[in-house]
Amino acid sequence: xxxxxxxxxxxxxxxxxxxxxxxxxxxxxxxxxxxxxxxxxxxxxxxxxxxxxxxxxxxxxxxxxxxxxxxxxxxxxxxxxxxxxxxxxxxxxxxxxxxxxxxxxxxxxxxxxxxxxxxxxxxxxxxxxxxxxxxxxxxxxxxxxxxxxxxxxxxxxxxxxxxxxxxxxxxxxxxxxxxxxxxxxxxxxxxxxxxxxxxxxxxxxxxxxxxxxxxxxxxxxxxxxxxxxxxxxxxxxxxxxxxxxxxxxxxxxxxxxxxxxxxxxxxxxxxxxxxxxxxxxxxxxxxxxxxxxxxxxxxxxxxxxxxxxxxxxxxxxxxxxxxxxxxxxxxxxxxxxxxxxxxxxxxxxxxxxxxxxxxxxxxxxxxxxxxxxxxxxxxxxxxxxxxxxxxxxx
Amino acid sequence: xxxxxxxxxxxxxxxxxxxxxxxxxxxxxxxxxxxxxxxxxxxxxxxxxxxxxxxxxxxxxxxxxxxxxxxxxxxxxxxxxxxxxxxxxxxxxxxxxxxxxxxxxxxxxxxxxxxxxxxxxxxxxxxxxxxxxxxxxxxxxxxxxxxxxxxxxxxxxxxxxxxxxxxxxxxxxxxxxxxxxxxxxxxxxxxxxxxxxxxxxxxxxxxxxxxxxxxxxxxxxxxxxxxxxxxxxxxxxxxxxxxxxxxxxxxxxxxxxxxxxxxxxxxxxxxxxxxxxxxxxxxxxxxxxxxxxxxxxxxxxxxxxxxxxxxxxxxxxxxxxxxxxxxxxxxxxxxxxxxxxxxxxxxxxxxxxxxxxxxxxxxxxxxxxxxxxxxxxxxxxxxxxxxxxxxxxxxxxxxxxxxxxxxxxxxxxxxxxxxxxxxxxxxxxxxxxxxxxxxxxxxxxxxxxxxxxxxxxxxxxxxxxxxxxxxxxxxxxxxxxxxxxxxxxxxxxxxxxxxxxxxxxxxxxxxxxxxxxxxxxxxxxxxxxxxxxxxxxxxxxxxxxxxxxxxxxxxxxxxxxxxxxxxxxxxxxxxxxxx
Numbered sequence: 018x019x020x021x022x023x024x025x026x027x028x029x030x031x032x033x034x035x036x037x038x039x040x041x042x043x044x045x046x047x048x049x050x051x052x053x054x055x056x057x058x059x060x061x062x063x064x065x066x067x068x069x070x071x072x073x074x075x076x077x078x079x080x081x082x083x084x085x086x087x088x089x090x091x092x093x094x095x096x097x098x099x100x101x102x103x104x105x106x107x108x109x110x111x112x113x114x115x116x117x118x119x120x121x122x123x124x125x126x127x128x129x130x131x132x133x134x135x136x137x138x139x140x141x142x143x144x145x146x147x148x149x150x151x152x153x154x155x156x157x158x159x160x161x162x163x164x165x166x167x168x169x170x171x172x173x174x175x176x177x178x179x180x181x182x183x184x185x186x187x188x189x190x191x192x193x194x195x196x197x198x199x200x201x202x203x204x205x206x207x208x209x210x211x212x213x214x215x216x217x218x219x220x221x222x223x224x225x226x227x228x229x230x231x232x233x234x235x236x237x238x239x240x241x242x243x244x245x246x247x248x249x250x251x252x253x254x255x256x257x258x259x260x261x262x263x264x265x266x267x268x269x270x271x272x273x274x275x276x277x278x279x280x281x282x283x284x285x286x287x288x289x290x291x292x293x294x295x296x297x298x299x300x301x302x303x304x305x306x307x308x309x310x311x312x313x314x315x316x317x318x319x320x321x322x323x324x325x326x327x328x329x330x331x332x333x334x335x336x337x338x339x340x341x342x343x344x345x346x347x348x349x350x351x352x353x354x355x356x357x358x359x360x361x362x363x364x365x366x367x368x369x370x371x372x373x374x375x376x377x378x379x380x381x382x383x384x385x386x387x388x389x390x391x392x393x394x395x396x397x398x399x400x401x402x403x404x405x406x407x408x409x410x411x
Numbered sequence: 412x413x414x415x416x417x418x419x420x421x422x423x424x425x426x427x428x429x430x431x432x433x434x435x436x437x438x439x440x441x442x443x444x445x446x447x448x449x450x451x452x453x454x455x456x457x458x459x460x461x462x463x464x465x466x467x468x469x470x471x472x473x474x475x476x477x478x479x480x481x482x483x484x485x486x487x488x489x490x491x492x493x494x495x496x497x498x499x500x501x502x503x504x505x506x507x508x509x510x511x512x513x514x515x516x517x518x519x520x521x522x523x524x525x526x527x528x529x530x531x532x533x534x535x536x537x538x539x540x541x542x543x544x545x546x547x548x549x550x551x552x553x554x555x556x557x558x559x560x561x562x563x564x565x566x567x568x569x570x571x572x573x574x575x576x577x578x579x580x581x582x583x584x585x586x587x588x589x590x591x592x593x594x595x596x597x598x599x600x601x602x603x604x605x606x607x608x609x610x611x612x613x614x615x616x617x618x619x620x621x622x623x624x625x626x627x628x629x630x631x632x633x634x635x636x637x638x639x640x641x642x643x644x645x646x647x648x649x650x651x652x653x654x655x656x657x658x659x660x661x662x663x664x665x666x667x668x669x670x671x672x673x674x675x676x677x678x679x680x681x682x683x684x685x686x687x688x689x690x691x692x693x694x695x696x697x698x699x700x701x702x703x704x705x706x707x708x709x710x711x712x713x714x715x716x717x718x719x720x721x722x723x724x725x726x727x728x729x730x731x732x733x734x735x736x737x738x739x740x741x742x743x744x745x746x747x748x749x750x751x752x753x754x755x756x757x758x759x760x761x762x763x764x765x766x767x768x769x770x771x772x773x774x775x776x777x778x779x780x781x782x783x784x785x786x787x788x789x790x791x792x793x794x795x796x797x798x799x800x801x802x803x804x805x806x807x808x809x810x811x812x813x814x815x816x817x818x819x820x821x822x823x824x825x826x827x828x829x830x831x832x833x834x835x836x837x838x839x840x841x842x843x844x845x846x847x848x849x850x851x852x853x854x855x856x857x858x859x860x861x862x863x864x865x866x867x868x869x870x871x872x873x874x875x876x877x878x879x880x881x882x883x884x885x886x887x888x889x890x891x892x893x894x895x896x897x898x899x900x901x902x903x904x905x906x907x908x909x910x911x912x913x914x915x916x917x918x919x920x921x922x923x924x925x926x927x928x929x930x931x932x933x934x935x936x937x938x939x940x941x942x943x944x945x946x947x948x949x950x951x952x953x954x955x956x957x958x959x960x961x962x963x964x965x966x967x968x969x970x971x972x973x974x975x976x977x978x979x980x981x982x983x984x985x986x987x988x989x990x
Contacts, residue, residue, distance in 0.1 A: 197418060200414055200418060201414055201415060201418060203414060251447075254436055254440075254444055255444050255447050255448045255451070256448075257433065257436045257437050257444070258436055258437060258440050258441055258443065258444020258445060258447070258448070259441075259444060259445050259448045260437050260441075261437060261438065261441040261445070262437070262438060262441075271448065271452055272448070290433065290436075290437055294437065295433055295434065295437040295438055298433050298437065299430045299433055299434075302426055302429050302430055302433070303426075303430075305426065306423065306426040309419075309422060309423075309426075310419075310423075313415070313419050316415075317415075329415065333418070333422070336422050336425075336426075337422075340422065340425045340426065340429065343429040343433075344425075344428075344429060344432075347429065347432045347433060347436060348432075348436075349428065349429070349432055
């Protein structure tokens with residue numbers, strides 16, 4: 018279908034899948050938190066709806082932001098993506114200032130009245146947009162090592178910060194997204210494999226740090242230290258295992274009674290499995306799969322490389338997070354703090370992922386690239402021309 | 412777009428792997444994991460029991476429960492640990508460093524500061540403490556209103572009301588009836604989810620055979636005796652010789668069951684049933700009974716005790732003083748070792764052993780108190796050259812005071828060996844009788860022999876006997892003295908300390924009580940008749956006054972009025988106006 022005569026309407030299936038996941042997430046957040054609310058929030062909580070209400074408020078805000086993202090022309094996104102990236106970096110650095118909040122031994126949040134925000138979520142999306150934009154520029158050449166590997170250096174900057182926080186989950190996702198996009202942009206495989214070689218010693222050093230090493234070993238044999246490092250994983254197994262085919266019934270989870278840490282955030286999927294069973298759990302996995310497939314379909318419709326990369330990148334970002342979360346919860350990957358998009362309680366994740374969906378919906382409208390160049394693009398092109406005259410440029 | 416296909420395939424396989432893994436965990440391992448889950452949702456809960464009350468035979472409370480406050484802290488809420496600890500230290504008397512450690516324990520929400528506070532203490536603490544960080548829990552505290560009285564019988568409990576000794580321990584399952592553990596559903600932090608599970612219960616009550624009044628008389632007499640003779644230890648047991656009901660049982664040194672921790676292990680020991688000793692002459696009951704029962708003596712036969720000593724197996728056994736030719740009765744009355752050994756030699760090892768067994772020596776009496784000692788008598792085949800002679804006069808055997816008392820009770824009641832016991836009834840908290848204990852009696856000797864032995868023992872307290880001071884004004888005492896050197900297990904020699912014993916029953920011809928008094932390490936006098944006899948006499952006299960036992964000579968001297976229903980119109984008991 019021609020971009021000019023596109024449907025001009027957002028993709029209905031994408032909306033359906035997202036709505037399914039978000040709606041189901043609301044249900045499960047209520048189910049998993051209503052009983053222990055009073056315990057988790059100590060005296061502040063007066064109602065079993067404490068988490069539900071907060072999540073709902075975030076959802077409303079996220080939908081508004083997603084709608085705004087939907088209204089923005091994709092090209093603007095590309096043009097301003099460097100700014101977006103700098104803003105993300107700035108917010109990420111704020112974590113180390115007095116605005117930063119430490120929880121569970123990690124500085125991952127900043128105070129943002131009336132709530133908190135996790136900049137690493139924003140970094141993921143910014144990186145997808147920026148990379149898509151960068152990789153689709155005219156000056157990008159997949160056979161130039163420097164040009165094609167420059168994003169890796171950029172990623173490195175974020176990685177250093179993530180590891181300082183530390184937020185190993187975000188670091189891993191960001192690396193996967195970056196490498197995935199470079200792979201899609203046809204960067205030479207030998208460059209990419211060189212990248213893996215560089216990463217090896219880094220990975221080695223990481224697992225040498227005791228708490229990460231513990232996480233790795235506990236993931237390989239969680240029952241070995243079921244009361245210590247393997248506790249969370251064992252509890253997750255028990256939750257899933259109790260569920261069986263059809264689950265113990267909605268609201269009847271025992272594991273949510275503080276046995277399973279993070280049961281409403283990173284491990285909400287275990288509660289889904291426990292209460293609603295294998296059928297519902299694999300249903301959630303399938304919906305994420307369908308969402309990814311739909312995203313890829315949308316991407317394949319794109320004729321602009323930027324749109325294509327961005328659509329694919331967003332699908333990849335959401336699916337990767339979901340996959341890693343599933344894998345962690347079911348013990349296929351070492352435990353790391355990573356929420357399940359749309360389902361987990363956690364404002365930053367919901368906000369950023371819905372914005373990403375907003376962008377994807379905009380792309381699904383299949384509109385043509387803006388013919389008329391805006392002022393910024395003109396200015397940039399003028400400057401480029403100037404540089405060419407004086408022999409500058411990349 | 413081949414690369415996109417590759418990447419998409421990889422992701423698709425990822426989703427597939429997740430579904431397979433979920434199938435593995437949720438379907439294949441469903442049962443195994445469900446079992447694991449069940450086990451972590453339950454916890455054993457201790458049922459809080461209000462221990463049953465212990466009453467004496469007349470229904471007076473000897474052990475009961477008080478509701479007292481215990482102070483705890485939530486360390487996570489203590490703002491100023493050192494300040495709080497200083498304040499607590501001054502009010503509770505607990506060491507400051509310990510308190511600082513307690514109130515600043517990280518990650519804990521509950522620590523006991525002090526269990527079972529005094530009323531004044533609790534009051535003072537309530538005024539000053541920060542209510543968010545400290546709190547009080549009401550707990551039942553075991554309380555023994557009479558303090559040291561009957562402490563060795565009652566035993567005691569620890570901070571958690573766990574029985575540690577005595578009746579408390581022996582009848583723990585009755586007193587803490589319906590206690591124990593129950594499985595409850597819980598969440599991860601241990602909060603209980605189960606509803607309607609009874610977590611409090613009342614134990615059953617126990618009625619003792621002890622009489623608080625008699626116990627008091629016995630304890631007081633022991634205190635007097637300890638003071639008088641500067642003795643190391645002393646024991647008294649009073650028993651109904653017909654039933655085996657223990658009426659009083661006391662030891663010195665003693666302890667306060669309300670604060671057992673303050674006493675030495677020595678004071679906590681119930682010597683009456685736990686301490687083994689060589690009894691000395693009181694053991695001659697075995698020789699005497701055997702000789703009569705088996706007819707080994709000619710009527711009126713006398714034994715030569717003129718030399719005052721006899722050498723058996725190379726050892727010299729002497730009498731306290733030289734005697735003439737003595738009958739069996741005189742041998743016992745004067746406690747002649749020389750005579751006893753001559754009779755024993757005629758009996759021979761087998762018969763002596765047989766009668767020692769018949770009187771229950773060398774085995775537990777079966778008293779319902781924990782840690783009773785069994786004692787030891789040598790088997791005839793193990794007899795050395797001196798064992799027969801020594802055993803006859805109460806050496807080379809190890810017995811407990813309760814065993815001796817039981818043997819003398821058999822003589823008192825016509826030859827039946829009773830089972831001493833301390834608990835007579837179990838009742839529900841509201842007083843309904845659940846169980847009344849009855850104990851069998853076992854024949855030791857014939858009634859005829861018992862009667863003869865009773866007459867012989869009656870002569871002991873008469874003129875010419877060893878225990879004239881044991882007699883009671885108005886009632887005649889039958890009994891036997893024993894004075895034995897203490898064997899020192901460290902040096903393997905006999906020391907210069909003595910065990911002085913008097914055991915007997917009163918009134919002589921129709922006994923109401925049987926009693927034994929044992930005094931260890933008396934200074935200034937050693938003989939059972941001198942040291943233990945007067946204690947026996949003092950207790951028996953007061954006990955009879957308390958029990959309204961008429962004097963032997965009462966009827967003869969018109970000291971008692973015959974039965975009168977008391978309905979003389981005044982509503983007052985007869986004799987009311989007499990003084």
